[in-house]
Amino acid sequence: NAGVTQTPKFQVLKTGQSMTLQCAQDMNHEYMSWYRQDPGMGLRLIHYSVGAGITDQGEVPNGYNVSRSTTEDFPLRLLSAAPSQTSVYFCASSSGLAGVYEQYFGPGTRLTVT
Amino acid sequence: DAKTTQPPSMDCAEGRAANLPCNHSTISGNEYVYWYRQIHSQGPQYIIHGLKNNETNEMASLIITEDRKSSTLILPHATLRDTAVYYCIVTSLKWVRDAGGTSYGKLTFGQGTILTVHP
Numbered sequence: 001n002a003g004v005t006q007t008p009k010f011q012v013l014k015t016g017q018s019m020t021l022q023c024a025q026d027m028n029h030e031y032m033s034w035y036r037q038d039p040g041m042g043l044r045l046i047h048y049s050v051g052a053g054i055t056d057q058g059e060v061p062n063g064y065n066v067s068r069s070t071t072e073d074f075p076l077r078l079l080s081a082a083p084s085q086t087s088v089y090f091c092a093s094s095s096g097l098a099g100v101y102e103q104y105f106g107p108g109t110r111l112t113v114t
Numbered sequence: 115d116a117k118t119t120q121p122p123s124m125d126c127a128e129g130r131a132a133n134l135p136c137n138h139s140t141i142s143g144n145e146y147v148y149w150y151r152q153i154h155s156q157g158p159q160y161i162i163h164g165l166k167n168n169e170t171n172e173m174a175s176l177i178i179t180e181d182r183k184s185s186t187l188i189l190p191h192a193t194l195r196d197t198a199v200y201y202c203i204v205t206s207l208k209w210v211r212d213a214g215g216t217s218y219g220k221l222t223f224g225q226g227t228i229l230t231v232h233p
Contacts, residue, residue, distance in 0.1 A: 004157075035223070042201065042223035043158065059222075090157050103150075103221060105157030 001026050004106035006091050012112045013081040021076040021109050023091030031094045032074040033058070033103070034066065036087040043090065049074055081113045118202045123228040126196075132189040134227050136202030139183040144206045147178060148221065149187045151198040151229075158201065158223070161187065192231045201226040 007022045025032065030051050035043040035058075045058030049068040063085060065077040074093075078085060088110050092103040119137040126132040138147065149161040162169055162176045164185070169176045175188040189196055201223050 033221075042225050045222070092157070102160040102163070103158075105159070108155075108157055 003027065004091055004093055004104050006089075006106035006109050008109060009107065010110050012114065013078070014114055015081060015083060017081050019078050019081070021078070021089055021091075021111070023074045023076065023106060024072050025074075025091075025093040025104070026072065027093060027095070027104065028071060029093035029095050029104070030071070031103075032068065033092045034064070034074070034076045035090045035092065036060065036085075037090065037108075038087050046076065046089075078111075083113045085111065086113045087111060118204055118224055120200070120202050120224070120227045122225065123230070126189075126192045126229060126231050128194060128231055128233050129191055132192040132196065132229055132231070134187040134189075134200050134202075134229060135184065136187070137184045138202070138204045141182050141204050142206065145204050146206070147176065147182075147185050148203040148205065149174070149176065150201045150203065150221075150223070151196075152201070152226070153195075153198040161200075192229075194231050194233065197229060197231045199226040199228050 004025045033048040034046040036046055037043045044060050046060055046064050047055055047058055047066040049055045052068050052071050055066050055068055068074055088108045090108050091106045094103040146163050146165050148163040150158040151161055152158045162171055162174050164176045164178055166178055166182055178185045203221050205221060
């Protein structure tokens with residue numbers, strides 16, 4: 001299994017541009033999440049999904065959209081990039097079986113908005 | 115979710131046990147204690163979790179006090195590769211949403227403890 005994959009690894013955007021960060025997992029996990037991590041800070045939850053067709057907002061959802069049309073994919077869309085969205089973005093998935101909430105994280109996408 | 119308090123940094127000598135404390139005095143009966151770590155520039159990695167009993171796996175041991183208000187993650191023989199930020203997280207697996215439906219527990223990452231293992 002490849003686990004959780006994210007593309008691209010690095011991206012530079014100009015203010016106002018839009019783009020989609022890709023996330024895919026091959027473990028048939030129901031639950032997927034997007035986090036952002038700013039320098040010297042912990043991870044903050046952006047959006048999450050408990051299954052195909054079901055998404056919900058996390059702590060910092062403004063400026064981001066998500067959709068979950070398949071179990072495998074959970075793309076994160078930046079509608080109009082702003083310098084405040086410069087961050088490292090991590091995608092995670094988990095099976096959420098009773099008693100287990102072990103999340104598997106991808107390698108991250110490092111985004112710079114100028 | 116209950117709030118956690120961890121020391122900002124700790125040091126440990128290679129080969130010795132690393133004991134990382136976490137206070138969670140407002141923990142509820144249905145909340146679990148999870149530990150993750152993040153090695154520089156990588157995604158976080160799950161280590162271990164527990165409810166009230168002590169737990170051990172191939173990576174670490176988790177000791178939870180009887181009143182569940184604090185816990186300690188133990189890396190029995192720390193190596194240089196264990197240098198990382200360690201996050202203690204307390205969360206319930208499920209909660210009832212305002213709309214009356216059911217959703218699932220989220221992991222809220224705080225600042226964590228920077229563990230530095232020295233040769």
